[in-house]
Structure formats: structure tokens, C-alpha cells
Amino acid sequence: MSSTWSLPADIEIPVRHPMAPEPGAQMREHWEKCFGCGSDQPTGLGMTFIAGEGLTVEAQFDVAHRYQGGPGVIHGGILSTGFDEAMGTCCMLLANSVVTAHLEVDYARPIVLGSTLKFSCRIDGAVRRKVYSSAEAYVDGSNAPVATARALFVQIDMDQHFKDTKQFIDHF
Numbered sequence: 001m002s003s004t005w006s007l008p009a010d011i012e013i014p015v016r017h018p019m020a021p022e023p024g025a026q027m028r029e030h031w032e033k034c035f036g037c038g039s040d041q042p043t044g045l046g047m048t049f050i051a052g053e054g055l056t057v058e059a060q061f062d063v064a065h066r067y068q069g070g071p072g073v074i075h076g077g078i079l080s081t082g083f084d085e086a087m088g089t090c091c092m093l094l095a096n097s098v099v100t101a102h103l104e105v106d107y108a109r110p111i112v113l114g115s116t117l118k119f120s121c122r123i124d125g126a127v128r129r130k131v132y133s134s135a136e137a138y139v140d141g142s143n144a145p146v147a148t149a150r151a152l153f154v155q156i157d158m159d160q161h162f163k164d165t166k167q168f169i170d171h172f
């Protein structure tokens, strides 16, 4: 796997929010209609998340047959979505609202339908509103990652960011 991704020189390690879930605790969905995590999104991934130590999160979902890309294997965009959701949820350890500004994925191995895909995510640091994250994905029985990812999330003001799409919001 290869990447030209590099972290900025002025990066700082942010502080985990004191109200963040304890290590080992389940983290909540960020929105019930979300394709990645929402419990009110029947076609979604239904991802689940466990807070780790420090600025880390473990996440997973089952690779259902409807996520097929090539014969018998996951669609690459679905894997990318899994990374996006898992790393975005990791940023919730800072108790700020974020959106994805940049996401890159290296796909190392095909992922067979029926697998449970697991993600190990971390916050690498922050600069102003920018939060940098990286992650690896694994399937059961494999110690080597099947894919890796790096992403930049940017903290937003929710009211401002969603001001033109408020009609879709029941509640947050």
C-alpha cells in the first residue's frame, strides 16, 4: 500500500472530551437516518462502535450481499463509506460536529460477502478546525489489514452547515 498523505508540521494532539464514552463503552449513532450508523435506515450499514483508549475507536459491520461490487465481494465505495463513518465517529471523542473534507483508501485485499468488517481508528491530531484520522480494516481470521485509510475532518457549526436542508431533520 502506498500514500502521499502527510500530517502538517503544526499538528497537536487534542484532548479527549471528559464526557466522551468510557473505553469499552458503545458509542451512539450520530443520526438515526444516517446510512452508516442509523438505526432508522433499513438499507444502511448498521455500523456499531466501541470507544477505545485515548483517541481511538473500534467499529464494525456485516458485509451483506446487497453491498456486492464484483462477484462475491464488497463494493469499494461501501468499504470507503465504512471508513468514513468509523473515522467520523472517532472524531466524536472530541465532542465536536465534523464533516469529511478528504478521504483516501488503499484497498489491499478483496472482502468476501458475509464477512464481518472491523475498523481500528484513531485521531492523529488536530489543527484549528481540522481533525486528522487514520484507520485500518480487518476481517475475521486475518492479522493483516484488508484496507487502510486516512482522512481529514473539519469541525462545523451544525445550524450553519445544514441551514438549507433543515426540512430533512426531525431532530438531532
Ligand SMILES: CCCCCCCC(=O)SCCNC(=O)CCNC(=O)[C@H](O)C(C)(C)COP(=O)(O)OP(=O)(O)OC[C@H]1O[C@@H](n2cnc3c(N)ncnc32)[C@H](O)[C@@H]1OP(=O)(O)O
Pocket: 030, 036, 084, 085, 086, 088, 089, 092, 097, 098, 099, 100, 101, 102, 127, 128, 129, 130, 152, 154, 156
Ligand atoms: C459525526 C460523525 C460521523 C460522520 C460520518 C460521515 C461524515 C460525512 O460523510 S460528511 C459528508 C461529506 N462531506 C461533506 O459534505 C463536506 C462538504 N464540504 C464542506 O462543507 C466544506 O468544504 C467544509 C465544511 C469541509 C470546509 O469548508 P469551510 O467551513 O468553509 O472551511 P474552510 O476554511 O474551507 O476549511 C477549513 C480548513 O480545512 C482545510 N480543508 C478544507 N477542505 C480540505 C480538503 N479537501 N483537503 C485539505 N484541506 C482542506 C482548509 O484548507 C482549511 O485549513 P486551514 O485551517 O489551514 O486554513
